[in-house]
Amino acid sequence: MSRTLYGSRAAPAVQRQWFKSGAVPVAVYGLGKMGLPLAAVYAENTGNVTGVDIDESVVAAINDGDCPVAREPGLPSLVESLAARDALQATTDSRRAREASVHVLIVPTLVDDDNDPDLSALTDVAGDVAAGLDPGDVVIVESTVPPRTCVDVLRPLLEDASGVPRHSFGLAFCPERTSSGRALRDVRGSHPKIVGGVDDESTRVVGLVYGVLVDNDVIPVADATTAEAVKVFEGLYRDVNIALANDLARLTDELDIEVRDAIDAANTQPFCDIHTPGPGVGGHCIPYYPYFVLHWLQTETPTLSTARRVNDSMPGFVADRVAEGLAASEPNDGDAADARGTVDAYVTDGGAIEDTTVAVLGLTYRSGVAETRASPGVDVCDLLADRGATVYAADPLVEASGVRAEHVAIDELRDCDLDAAVLATAHDEFDAVDWSAFDPLVVVDGHDALDVAGTDHRVYTVGRGWR
Template sequence: MSGQQSEPARLYGWDASRQTQLRAFTGGAVPVAVYGLGKMGLPLAAVYADVSGNVTGVDIDSDVARAVDAGRCPVEGEPGLPEEVERLAGDGSLSATTDATGAAADAGVHVIIVPTLIEDDEPDLSALEAAVRSVGAGLDAGDVVVVESTVPPRTCRDRVRPWLEAESGLELGEFGLAFCPERTMSGRALQDIRGSHPKVVGGADAESERVAELIYGEITDAEVIPVADCTTAECVKVFEGLYRDVNIALANELATLAGEFGVDVTEAIDVANTQPFCDIHTPGPGVGGHCIPYYPYFVISEFEGATPLLQTARHVNEYMPTFTVERAAEALDERGRDLSESTVAVFGLTYRPGVDETRASPGVAVAEELAERAETVYAVDPICTSAPPEGVQRVSLDAIGARELDLAVVTTGHEEFGEIPWSAFEDLTVFDGRHMLDDEDTSHPVSRLGDGSDED
């Protein structure tokens, strides 16, 4: 290619100056397609559209595609995103469709950010494969494909590249391929994409790395860190999640031993962390969300080498909802009450404060187990819009004070729980799984996860 090529410009293999290529990208001469308009994909499409002015979003859900194309935001809980979608769709910078192959035929940059699910503790890459093959069917020489979906290491090398080559009839070198992992959190996606963390880019070849670094230098204000290849970049994202899962498991295992230690484990952890080489996380009733509970299986199930540490961490963290219920039942028993004859309120169904997401949520798991063991179970969550588990009754924060409770279990640290009407309850047992409460906050005795109050 040359700087005199006809429109649309294709960045991969183009020998024009960097400034010429940047002007083409930011001026809309390089059409972009973003595949997947979910909680992470739509914010990414919006930022790409803001920078390049020429983005087509693709989603298999026709309702989602129609909403975005009309300037409506189907993703909730992302500050600023509805306004951005309305503005960008309104000025023509962002459109949306269900026609992935048609969008691919028009685009020069293809960004794939579809979910990778876990089925029976194994990664399900079917959504990724469908998206990649659709891109491949419309791929042209000079295009670059960027994968942002979190995937098992070697996915780009062993799967994505062969799928693209099989569908397009092209070979790597005629098109580019890079892995550039998303590093965003729900509730702050726009902020994170635009520059909260360094952006990692790994190319399948040197030219792919160059193009990815050029693109993301415009997408983010943060540092762009190129790594050796796609697999290294894939490892970076997965390793972040593995670190957190293992670290949380350490904290949680220590919490299960608090009674034998006879100490408040969280106090010991906090003081241990004053040493700069120590950074133990805080124990809690489990690990939730769409990331950390699943990433270990990207390694455990995909590779032949032994992974005892990862498997043990998963076992510990998956056990914590049961441990939380056991400790809460013990606290209740110490006050002369049996869980099977008690009315319980679970405060928190979402996995994280302020975020309407219940996937793998410890609060849901605790509520489910209590529903099997207690007489009556209520769920209180001012953020959650999902239905409660079977056997659990949803009650608003305003209405819970009118119910007679024997036990309250705090599983999510929502800010709104500072308004729990504790004075409305008589002789209440409180078990705090998130270390939100002091005794004076509730006017009732409080037991806490890992506080050593179960000492023999």
């Protein structure tokens, strides 16, 4: 017999036992790189989860006990065991999830071409949930959304489309705090779990649910909007902090210092936590969350817009350093080893990149993660191609599909007759590149990760300058 939690008068210990025994059916909507680990943790604790996804290949793989999400330790074996005992079943048909009384939504929320938040995937799924919503059900949103989405968008949608009065079902926001490559560990409780409902009963129910799932603290906040803001604010903090680091990195040449060393030393003071500079900010999170405020709310937030401009400009900064190195005259004192890229030592020629051959190492936004969304490496390829370069792209995880570059294997780089190389993503696989095998190059290292010691290459490291 199925049970519901919202509005139940049973003792909390009894409700918790219902949930753990599988008497409270769960549906998880979205089985991507965040959704599948979440569904798996629900399933290992309850034994009664239906996963819903629009991708037929993902659904087929899960039902066969295969894991369509790569590079997640422990997830393949967990999916295999859950599928074998029918604790986790996947479907493309949302009607099969209508018997669930806990509905968990974890689908992408991005921005459109004008950087306006695009909630279409979320509202489509919410419409599917509403078609089978019953009194006593609870809807949990883990997708990152603009603040006030639950109260202004989802609650009226669910109420109107289902016919269930708003005080007869629960709705809460419980942000995912998960990183690729450690998803199971994070879902199970690397960090405290934030829960906030549109009413007190929603907060109580989701607190009970996550009290079963996670090993860390469950922190209830005042309401769903506060919980939504928590998740967005986490991303905004990182975007602004990285922008500060990138702005400081631009001071390297003028100050004639290694800014990365200054940042490291500054961070020994406990109230200072400057992040690390780099070639830009990518992925499905940080580049988008600022627009959940900038293009959703009315209040001006100039710090956020400035940070976005700074971080969006970093691929151009990297391309400029390539041009600077290619156009450089010999340093004025004739000693290249002592030159640190001061303004009078190197002269930038805007056309220096034209008719050169440049390799870009890394197309994914982050090392070890096969995701190219908003990747600085892709932008660097485009900018170099715009300036007339022949661009080769090497990445161990993805091809150069849709990128203005020709894909090349890492061990084929030495055959490309390169004039310059850019490290855009610090994949471990690039450690195997033998830089001594290349004729002298201009090398721009976006992450301070390349070992080019003992070579004659002219190297610029973001935050360290020329050597």
